[in-house]
Amino acid sequence: MPLSVLAVDDSRTMREMLRLALTEAGFEVSLADDGEHGLEVLDGMAPNVIITDINMPIMDGFGFIEGVRRSAEHRVTPILVLTTESAPELKMRAKNAGATGWIVKPFDKDKLVDAIKRVAA
Amino acid sequence: MDSMADIKQTFFQECDDLLGELESGLLDMEGGDGDSETVAAIFRAVHSIKGGAGAFGLDNLVAFAHIFETTLDEVRADRLEATPDVLSVLLRSSDVLADLVRAAQNDEELGEEVTTGLVEELSAFVGEKAGAPDEAAAAGGEDISFAPLGTAIDLDDVFGDLDSVEESQRFIIKFRPMPELYANANETVLLMRNLAAMGEVNVACDESQIPTLDVLDPEGAYLSWTITVQTSNSEAELLEIFEFVEDDCTLEIKSEELPDDTIEPELADDETIPAEEEASHTDVEGGKDGVTSGDNTADKDNVVSLAEKKEKPTATAQASKEKDTSDATIRVNLGRIDRLVNLVGELVINQAMLTQGVFDAGLERGDSVEAGLEELKQLTREIQDSVMAIRAQPVKALFQRMSRIVREAARATEKSVHLVMEGEMTEVDKTVVERLADPLTHMIRNAVDHGLETSETRIANGKPAEGTVSLTAAHRSGRVVIEVCDDGAGINRERVRSIAIEKGLISEEDKLSDSDIDNLLFMPGFSTVSKVSNLSGRGVGMDVVKRAIQAVGGKISISSQPGKGSTFSISLPLTLAILDGMVVDVAEQTLVVPLTAIVETLKPMPSDIHDLGAGAKVISIRGEFIPIIDAGISMGYRTEPTDPLTGVVLSVETEDGARAAVIVDSIQDQRQVVIKSLEENYGHVDSVAAATILGDGRIALILDVDSIIDRGGSAVSFHENSLAATG
Numbered sequence A: 001m002p003l004s005v006l007a008v009d010d011s012r013t014m015r016e017m018l019r020l021a022l023t024e025a026g027f028e029v030s031l032a033d034d035g036e037h038g039l040e041v042l043d044g045m046a047p048n049v050i051i052t053d054i055n056m057p058i059m060d061g062f063g064f065i066e067g068v069r070r071s072a073e074h075r076v077t078p079i080l081v082l083t084t085e086s087a088p089e090l091k092m093r094a095k096n097a098g099a100t101g102w103i104v105k106p107f108d109k110d111k112l113v114d115a116i117k118r119v120a121a
Numbered sequence B: 001m002d003s004m005a006d007i008k009q010t011f012f013q014e015c016d017d018l019l020g021e022l023e024s025g026l027l028d029m030e031g032g033d034g035d036s037e038t039v040a041a042i043f044r045a046v047h048s049i050k051g052g053a054g055a056f057g058l059d060n061l062v063a064f065a066h067i068f069e070t071t072l073d074e075v076r077a078d079r080l081e082a083t084p085d086v087l088s089v090l091l092r093s094s095d096v097l098a099d100l101v102r103a104a105q106n107d108e109e110l111g112e113e114v115t116t117g118l119v120e121e122l123s124a125f126v127g128e129k130a131g132a133p134d135e136a137a138a139a140g141g142e143d144i145s146f147a148p149l150g151t152a153i154d155l156d157d158v159f160g161d162l163d164s165v166e167e168s169q170r171f172i173i174k175f176r177p178m179p180e181l182y183a184n185a186n187e188t189v190l191l192m193r194n195l196a197a198m199g200e201v202n203v204a205c206d207e208s209q210i211p212t213l214d215v216l217d218p219e220g221a222y223l224s225w226t227i228t229v230q231t232s233n234s235e236a237e238l239l240e241i242f243e244f245v246e247d248d249c250t251l252e253i254k255s256e257e258l259p260d261d262t263i264e265p266e267l268a269d270d271e272t273i274p275a276e277e278e279a280s281h282t283d284v285e286g287g288k289d290g291v292t293s294g295d296n297t298a299d300k301d302n303v304v305s306l307a308e309k310k311e312k313p314t315a316t317a318q319a320s321k322e323k324d325t326s327d328a329t330i331r332v333n334l335g336r337i338d339r340l341v342n343l344v345g346e347l348v349i350n351q352a353m354l355t356q357g358v359f360d361a362g363l364e365r366g367d368s369v370e371a372g373l374e375e376l377k378q379l380t381r382e383i384q385d386s387v388m389a390i391r392a393q394p395v396k397a398l399f400q401r402m403s404r405i406v407r408e409a410a411r412a413t414e415k416s417v418h419l420v421m422e423g424e425m426t427e428v429d430k431t432v433v434e435r436l437a438d439p440l441t442h443m444i445r446n447a448v449d450h451g452l453e454t455s456e457t458r459i460a461n462g463k464p465a466e467g468t469v470s471l472t473a474a475h476r477s478g479r480v481v482i483e484v485c486d487d488g489a490g491i492n493r494e495r496v497r498s499i500a501i502e503k504g505l506i507s508e509e510d511k512l513s514d515s516d517i518d519n520l521l522f523m524p525g526f527s528t529v530s531k532v533s534n535l536s537g538r539g540v541g542m543d544v545v546k547r548a549i550q551a552v553g554g555k556i557s558i559s560s561q562p563g564k565g566s567t568f569s570i571s572l573p574l575t576l577a578i579l580d581g582m583v584v585d586v587a588e589q590t591l592v593v594p595l596t597a598i599v600e601t602l603k604p605m606p607s608d609i610h611d612l613g614a615g616a617k618v619i620s621i622r623g624e625f626i627p628i629i630d631a632g633i634s635m636g637y638r639t640e641p642t643d644p645l646t647g648v649v650l651s652v653e654t655e656d657g658a659r660a661a662v663i664v665d666s667i668q669d670q671r672q673v674v675i676k677s678l679e680e681n682y683g684h685v686d687s688v689a690a691a692t693i694l695g696d697g698r699i700a701l702i703l704d705v706d707s708i709i710d711r712g713g714s715a716v717s718f719h720e721n722s723l724a725a726t727g
Helices: A012-024 A035-042 A061-070 A088-097 A109-119 B004-030 B036-055 B059-076 B084-105 B113-127 B132-144 B148-166 B179-183 B188-196 B235-241 B264-278 B288-292 B296-311 B314-326 B334-360 B368-391 B396-413 B430-451 B455-460 B493-502 B514-522 B542-551 B705-710
Strands: A004-008 A028-032 A049-052 A079-083 A101-104 B169-177 B199-206 B224-231 B249-256 B392-394 B417-422 B427-429 B467-476 B479-486 B555-561 B565-573 B578-586 B589-594 B598-602 B609-611 B617-621 B624-630 B648-653 B659-664 B666-674 B688-693 B699-703
Touching (some): A004 A035, A012 A028, A012 A109, A012 B004, A012 B036, A028 A035, A035 A049, A049 A109, A061 A079, A061 A088, A079 A088, A079 A109, A088 A101, B004 B036, B004 B084, B059 B113, B169 B179, B169 B188, B169 B235, B188 B199, B188 B224, B188 B235, B235 B249, B334 B666, B368 B392, B368 B427, B392 B396, B392 B430, B396 B430, B430 B467, B430 B479, B430 B542, B430 B565, B493 B514, B514 B542, B542 B555, B578 B688, B578 B699, B589 B659, B666 B688
Parallel strands (some): A004 A028, A004 A049, A079 A101, B417 B467, B589 B699, B624 B659
Antiparallel strands (some): B169 B249, B199 B224, B392 B427, B479 B565, B578 B589, B578 B666, B598 B648, B609 B617, B617 B624, B648 B659, B688 B699
């Protein structure tokens, strides 16, 4: 079974890059455009790892992470935050919301894949 | 989407959208309509551009987007008020950002001077604020994590490999997780697995803190571990494994140098290679015992119950996927659409030929073939409309580009200008939109440079200091009309006239109406400004604008009121490919008259026709006298005028309101025809707009009503032209 990954990002470019990088690494990739869409897509699937951006319209990454953690099914699904932000207080906020890890964009493909493997059960 | 090159393409497309959002958001703010969501959207747009640019190593773009974004963040956090001054800098920044994107797209490098000034202005906004040191620090940190990051890591890897040959170290790690570690879905067993992938691992678990079952919190964290790792990796790399959990545990890493004579490390390396590969399937050697016992069982239970729940909701997943596609948009290569447009054009011709064939076969009225044909006609029309709708684009993007032109022109001329846009959502064929950019740019520049007065003059004339240029688009009777209007001084007709005389365009005695004088602006080589300003005086006159607009089948007209301002209006066809036309016979030739030009058709009565001397005739239509033009003579098909009473009169009107009664022999049909350009295939012919292929395969010329009226019906040297014979 390949690892399945849900990636949430409002930038089409970033989504395509994630899709490319993760598919090449042999993951099964689902994509969503923002937090709210992410929760919709998540309803009914069980990815091994979730990757999310922070700055998004409609529902941002914090809201998304909290939403994921609220559902019984995804309480322990690892969530990696992938963002250009590196401010410690934002990192803390994401962590308090329930994020598993934090990766700064632009991502190094190998490092991202490595991080996914690292947190995937 | 399967390669980075494609994604880069996607990135630039996305940039176009984002830049559009950015500019319209900023303009909303300028107009006082911006709320916090507008600011957030603006910020996100710049943020996304920066993110993508970083991914492609576009350092210039990243650097500028970064300072821009930092300033926007200040606005977003209400630390910086969006005053007109701030907005003006932000708008100019968005222009420069667009330039940088464009340059990156074309693999060009813009000089630093493009950004330096703005970077200073932006930095000034950020620097003055109380939170500045923090921001600067964060910014610095972020910069470091951009492009160089990947390289740095690669180097580490390289050195790591070198190290592995040379030396290996023993680390002793003391690790005690806190409950938060598990709550955020981190997992001790995974950390162990990753450590095990680095070398030989020995794990000892301390279970002494496990309470009795009655007080045990199933989600608590009671175990701690002491891990000994024999590895060639550095301490930093070990720390990296704990990167995500360092705040949620107590962690202590000590290194122990090994004696030089040991050869164990290399062996250990060999052994751990399979361990690494299998890590995701099996438990870790050495770490196994300690890890699978104790508090992890609680999580294990969770995992099992999760697995059961996984199965059910696949149906909803399916549903949500379907929902995704329903409101999705796709981007299609323009070439494919053009091909489709062409094919539909052929289909229209083919359908017309079929209709003709059926007609010639002499079927009875009400025959089922006729009914089917009627339906086919309907369908063809619908397909055609749908295809045209694909090509149609709102003029919004074009208009937004103009707001930048206004800003730049205003700056260059030191005038204060306000741009009003209306009807941005009006849709026009994409080709038309693209080809309008240059002429419209020039018209806007003219409006600011020549149209508007300086603030001082305006105030002296009792006008508001700020000039207004308005740009509007609207559908008007099957055409799109775009108007550029300024509230400046209007055209100085005395000056235009004297310049025209000076340049020999007209003679002193010529009597010209106001509209004639205004139209002198469109004469080749005409320029009203004696000094060449750095804006408009680029050798491009209104005659070039006029030609560019005519090239897309448009007309340009001008109206001006002294002291009140001028309006240039462009009227465009909705599409360049197909035309509704009336098929008429003239001297045994078939012509097509564009339906948009025809007001009405009538059979004249003898009492309606009046002679006006010298062979000129007028017709009275409801009390209005309209000059009669014989299409046969205009086209050079015959030299003797026909009797208007034997023909049919088409009352036509041009864009600027000139009317004429065109006499033809008879009307055949009214149908859609596919426009085949004469210019492209043959050359320009006066009075002929284009040609088309009729249902019976014959070629018919499409009449250029405007040019016929302009020439007042006088014959051109058309008969010298081999084109006179059609089909």
